[in-house]
Amino acid sequence: MNEVAFWTSPAVQACGWSVMTIGLYLVVKRVYRRWGRWWQMPLALTPLLVIGVVLALHVPYRDYYNSTGWLIVLLGPATVAFAVPIYEQRGLIRRYWPMLGAGMLAGTATAIVTSWAFASLLGIDGSLRLSLLPRSISTPFAMNMARDIGGTADMTAVFVVITGVLGSILGEFMVTLLPLRSALSRGAMLGVAAHAAGTAKAHELGTEEGSVAGLLMILVGMLNVFGATIFAALR
Amino acid sequence: MNTRAIAVPFRRRFHSSRLAQIGLLFAVWLASEGFVRVVHIPIPSGIIGMFIVYILLAWGKVSPLSLRRGAQWYLGEMLLFFIPAVPAVTAHPEFFGLLGLKILAVIFLGTLSVMSATAMTVDLFYRWRVRHE
Structure with missing residues (x-):
C-alpha cells in the first residue's frame, strides 16, 4: 500500500480525527485545572481549537463529522x-x-x-x-x-x-x-x-x-x- | 446459599466498577432505542431510558450505588460528546460576518433575560414562602 493511500483511507482518518478531538479535550481540561482562566474553559477553548485545526487543514466539515460523529451518538446514554x-x-x-x-x-x-x-x-x-x-x-x-x-x-x-x-x-x-x-x-x-x-x-x-x-x-x-x-x- | 455466595461479591465489584456501570447505561439506552423503533413513539430514546432507570431506582430494584460512579463519569465528561457538532460553523461561511454578530447579540440578550426571569421568579416565591412560614 502506498503512503498517500494509507493516510487518506477512511479508517485511518476516523481514528486520526477522533484521537485529535479527544486529545485536545484532555489537554484543555488539564490546562484549565492548572490555571483556571475563564477563556481556558474546556467548553470554550476545545471547540475553538478543533475549529482552528479543521480550518487550517481545509477539511470539509462533512469529513470531520463522518470521522467523529460516533461521539455525538454517545450523548444518548448520557441522557x-x-x-x-x-x-x-x-x-x-x-x-x-x-x-x-x-x-x-x-x-x-x-x-x-x-x-x-x-x-x-x-x-x-x-x-x-x-x-x-x-x-x-x-x-x-x-x-x-x-x-x-x-x-x-x-x-x-x-x-x-x-x-x-x-x-x-x-x-x-x-x-x-x-x-x-x-x-x-x-x-x-x-x-x-x-x-x-x-x-x-x-x-x-x-x-x-x-x-x-x-x-x-x-x-x-x-x-x-x-x-x-x-x-x-x-x- | 450458592447464589448468595456468587451474588454478594459480584454486587460489590459492580458497585466499584465504573466501566460495568457505563455498560449498564449503554444496555438501557440500546433497549430503549429498540423499543422506540418498534413502537414508533416520538420521544427520544435517551428520555425513555432515563424513565426506566428512574423507575428501577424508585422501586428499589437497582441500588443507586450500581450506577452512581458510571453516571458521574458520563455526566462529567459530557462536553466531549458534543464537541464534534461545533465545527459545523465552518460549513457556514456566512456566520463569519454581520450575521454571526447578530446571532451573538441574540444569544447574549436572550441569556441575560432568561437568567433575570428565572432568578427573580424563584426568589419572589422564596420570599413569599419565608414570610408565610
Missing part, C-alpha cells in the same frame, strides 16, 4: 445517566417543587420569547431563528428539540455551546447585580439559563446552588423536549 442525579435530589424536588416549577416555566417562556423576538428584530428568520430557540437547554435535549420544531440540530449545538460560555461568565456578574436572597434562585438561574456550563459555575458558588442547577438543567430540558414533541405532533 439515561441523568436519572441518577434526579433520583438522588428527589428530596429537593419534593420540598421546593412550586418555586422550582415556576422558575422553570418563567425561564423557558423567556428563552423562547426573547430568542424569537430578538432574532426577528435583527432580521434573522427561517430555520436559523428556530435553531436559536432551544439554546438554553442541555445539548442532548436541545438537538432533539431542534429537529422537532424544524431547526437545524448542528446549528443548535453551536448556539448551545455559546450560550453556556456566555451564561457562566454572565453568572458571575448577575449574582452580584440581582438582589437574590436564596441559594435556590442562584442555582435555578444558572441551571435554567446555561445548562451544564452554568451548573459548573453554580458548583463554584456552593453545594446547594450546584444541586439545584444540575437538577433544573435536566428538568427544564425534559420540559422543552416534551413541549416540542407535542408541538411537532400538532403541527
Whole structure:
C-alpha cells in the first residue's frame, strides 16, 4: 500500500480525527485545572481549537463529522445517566417543587420569547431563528428539540455551546447585580439559563446552588423536549 | 446459599466498577432505542431510558450505588460528546460576518433575560414562602 493511500483511507482518518478531538479535550481540561482562566474553559477553548485545526487543514466539515460523529451518538446514554442525579435530589424536588416549577416555566417562556423576538428584530428568520430557540437547554435535549420544531440540530449545538460560555461568565456578574436572597434562585438561574456550563459555575458558588442547577438543567430540558414533541405532533 | 455466595461479591465489584456501570447505561439506552423503533413513539430514546432507570431506582430494584460512579463519569465528561457538532460553523461561511454578530447579540440578550426571569421568579416565591412560614 502506498503512503498517500494509507493516510487518506477512511479508517485511518476516523481514528486520526477522533484521537485529535479527544486529545485536545484532555489537554484543555488539564490546562484549565492548572490555571483556571475563564477563556481556558474546556467548553470554550476545545471547540475553538478543533475549529482552528479543521480550518487550517481545509477539511470539509462533512469529513470531520463522518470521522467523529460516533461521539455525538454517545450523548444518548448520557441522557439515561441523568436519572441518577434526579433520583438522588428527589428530596429537593419534593420540598421546593412550586418555586422550582415556576422558575422553570418563567425561564423557558423567556428563552423562547426573547430568542424569537430578538432574532426577528435583527432580521434573522427561517430555520436559523428556530435553531436559536432551544439554546438554553442541555445539548442532548436541545438537538432533539431542534429537529422537532424544524431547526437545524448542528446549528443548535453551536448556539448551545455559546450560550453556556456566555451564561457562566454572565453568572458571575448577575449574582452580584440581582438582589437574590436564596441559594435556590442562584442555582435555578444558572441551571435554567446555561445548562451544564452554568451548573459548573453554580458548583463554584456552593453545594446547594450546584444541586439545584444540575437538577433544573435536566428538568427544564425534559420540559422543552416534551413541549416540542407535542408541538411537532400538532403541527 | 450458592447464589448468595456468587451474588454478594459480584454486587460489590459492580458497585466499584465504573466501566460495568457505563455498560449498564449503554444496555438501557440500546433497549430503549429498540423499543422506540418498534413502537414508533416520538420521544427520544435517551428520555425513555432515563424513565426506566428512574423507575428501577424508585422501586428499589437497582441500588443507586450500581450506577452512581458510571453516571458521574458520563455526566462529567459530557462536553466531549458534543464537541464534534461545533465545527459545523465552518460549513457556514456566512456566520463569519454581520450575521454571526447578530446571532451573538441574540444569544447574549436572550441569556441575560432568561437568567433575570428565572432568578427573580424563584426568589419572589422564596420570599413569599419565608414570610408565610
